[in-house]
Amino acid sequence: MDPSPTPLDLLIDLLSIVCILAGCLMSLAAAIGLLRFPDLLSRMHAATKPQVLGLLLLLTAVGLQLRSWAVVPVLLVAWIFQLLTVPVAAHMVGRAGYRTRHVHRELLTVDELDEVVQSAARGETPDGRPE
Amino acid sequence: MIRKRISLRQELPLLVWLVVVWAALWQDFSPGNLxxxxxxxxxxxxxxxxxxxxxxxxxxxxxxxxxxxIFLWDVLLASFQVFGRAVFSGPRVRNAIVAVPLRSHSDLMVTATGHVLSLVPGSLVVEVDRSTSTLYVHALHVATPADVQRIRRDVRRTEAWLIRVMGSKTELAALRGESVKGTEP
Amino acid sequence: MTGAHAVLVAVGVILTLAAGGTIYRIAVGPSLLDRVLAADVLLAVLGAALATEMAVNRHLDNLVLLIAVSVIGFIGSVAVARFVSDRRG
Structure with a gap:
């Protein structure tokens, strides 16, 4: 598009291609995790987290291609919105999943929350963790 | 409705953030727009x-x-770890829910620590006990007790960083005392 | 520009595979929360496509749409999670 692409332009283009491909791969990683992990909570790890990095890479590519510092704050704000919302959604879904017995207990090596829930159910003090 | 008056100093970070969002959305940082x-x-x-x-x-x-x-580096590293785990371990992955008692009892620090943990792949806050400020962290691929210790250490390290960034003076002093004392997990 | 073209084809293939995987998970379930999670990822795949289009054609028009899509995913997940916990106690 440019009349004479300088080496710098080529470098920027190359960087943004890498960012785009890596960002899209993160989406694929989420999908593979969704398909391959056995229970809800491990799927959540795969589903929500790679998106954080994926969106960062894609927005970096947008910023690189626009070649302007003025757009950096908007892109940063878009990313920070994602940073603020993703953990909240993940926590809500994870908590609902744990409370409604969606967790496959045989897949957990340690479950220290279960001990607390059991002792609370027996009517012991809520803050006294067993042992 | 009785409202507690809040000082401008307390409200200032929120106001500054709102102004930054406004200007960023307009892509215009001129004095008039600000x-x-x-x-x-x-x-x-x-x-x-x-x-x-x-x-x-x-x-x-x-x-x-x-x-x-450090946070970005952790996210980068852990994203690829989870990717690898999804491709290679898949259905055979074993997890754990680990109780991690935090040092700080302020709501802000507990929330911030939980937030950062949830953003870094491989850990997820399932439940919070506010009275004892304990986080129950679900972690991917935990097979041995050593892994459990590692998770607990990582969480406490994250909290230590957040205290260094924005903890109160007493929390900071407690952290300093702890690191002088030596090998606290 | 065959190089840029190849990149676009690769992005198309990757995102199609990702979308296919998430749609399969939405169809199979097994639980409501799994489906919500997969729907959230599907929205993220859509977001990735929007961002790629912005980078390739050098504009910012989709950014609002991108934020709207992620906010919809957030509100949807939280609403369904609350609904699920309320219903089963």
């Missing part, structure tokens, strides 16, 4: 009233930048 944004921010903060977030009044910018860099 002034208009500040006006809107004050109106929004007055009309849509929320309980004030109790900040400690301390914020270390160098530590914050350092923490941001």
């Amino acid at each position: 002034l208009f944004g500040a006006l809107i921010a004050v109106v929004v903060a007055r009309v849509f009233y929320l309980p004030p977030v109790e900040l400690s009044g301390r914020f270390s910018l160098p530590q914050a930048l350092l923490f941001a860099a």
